Amino acid sequence: MEERLEQESEGNKPKRSKLKVTLLILGILLLLIIGTAGGVGLYVANALQPVSATDQEVRVSIPQGASSLQIAKELETKGLIKNSSIFTYYLKAKKQGSKLQAGEYNMKPGMSFEAMIDKMNKGETVKEEMIRVTIPEGYTIEQIAAKLVEQTSWSSSVFLQLVDTANGLQGEAIATIPDSKNIKHHLEGYLFPETYEFKKGSTEQDFVERTLQQLDKKLATLPADWKDKLKERGLSVHQMLTIASLIEREVVVDEERALVSGVINNRLKKNMPLQIDATVQYLFDKPKERLFEKDLQIQSPYNTYLNTGLPPGPIASPSLASIKAAIYPEETKYLFYVTKKDGTKGHLFAETFEEHKKNIAASKKTTN
Incomplete structure (x- = not known):
């Protein structure tokens, strides 16, 4: 019996040794796992921390x-x-x-x-440095050129060459411009007056193209019958913009735009000279405070005192309000108007020359 117990005891020794080794290995593996997890945890925790701070953006x-x-x-x-x-x-x-x-x-x-x-x-993005250009309503090409020099680093000569030649420029409205040597600036009246923003590095051509596109967009907002109305009167888009530019330069009070348009329409029907001062002013580098008789005698296709019908083209960039007035004139019998001298910048309208003379006299009285 004792011999058997000794044999069994000796037989258990290897088993215990194997168990100890297994436990030791498991312990080491557990320590490695814990250590690895701890290391990964530390690595992740470190990666979640901000990098070293600096003031350099x-x-x-x-x-x-x-x-x-x-x-x-x-x-x-x-x-x-x-x-x-x-x-x-x-x-x-x-x-x-x-x-x-x-x-x-x-x-x-x-x-x-x-x-x-x-x-x-x-979306707190960096605001790009922009070029802002404002073209007031009623500005001529040459006034726009001066404005570009004032507001940007663009070249007036490059701009003027673009608007005079229109090389590489496209648009629905400008396709109606006639090929006439009498037109002072090819794109006069086609650069829609508005405030524009351009990315830094934009060019004079970018500006011209945008203003032409804006005109097409504005024309697309007009009532659906606007082209039909022009056809009824035998007018092209170019002629309509010419009338709109005359209205823009002559009228300050919005309510009078359609009335002045009506006067122009009535005079054209009667083949009467339009006798619009703004067309004579267009001949000078800078508008005069007052026109004299000698000014009205200047030989030019734009002088509506000497020539019947419309001038060769627009004399300024008209607003959408003036464009609408040119398309939809007020139906009246008025053939004359004179500016009030009371500071309102409104007009007195007349059907006959006799009434017109009375209005002129009444207007002068308000000055006194």
Whole structure:
């Protein structure tokens, strides 16, 4: 019996040794797992921390349709985050990746994940440096050229060459411009007056093209019958814009635009000279305070005192209000109008020359 017990005891020794080895291995593996997990945890925790802060801004470009991973890689490349994969997982965990907006951003190293995400979610992009140009209603090509020099670094000579030759320029409205040597500036009246913004680096041609496109867009907003109305009166778009420019230069009070348009229409029907001062003023580099009789005798196809019918083309850039008035004149029997001298800048209208003379006298009395 004792011998058997000794044998069994000796037989258990290897089993115990194997168990100890197994436990030792398992313990080591557990320590390795814990150590690895701890290391990974430390690595992730470190990756979630902001990079070293600096005051130097970094430009980040997020293209349209960029994925979360692409955005994360851009941020890592620019040194704003430590690990793009960790940032991507962070976005997924926070359910933030779908609202990030494309654009150019200025960010500073040291920003937290939350701050960068908030900036991109709100679309707080860098505002591009813009060129702003305002073209007032009723400005001539030469006045616009002076305005461009005043408001931009563009060249007036380059601009004038563009509007005089129209090389490479297209548009629905400008296709109606007749081939006439009498036209002073080919695109006079076709550059729609408005405030425009252009990216820095834009050119004179960009400006001209935009203003031409804007005119086409404005004409597209007119009532559907506007072209039919012109056909009824035998007018082209070019002639309509010419009338609109005359109205623009003659009228200040909005309610009178259609009335003055009616006077022009009535005089054209009767083949009477329009006798519009603004067409004579167009012949000078700068408008005169007062026209004299000798001014009215200047030989020019634009002088509506010496010539019947419309001048060769527009004398300024008309507003949409004047364009509408040119298309839809007020139906009256008025053939004359004179400016009131009471400061209102309105007009007195008359059907006959006798009435017109009385209006002139009445207007002069208000001056006194």
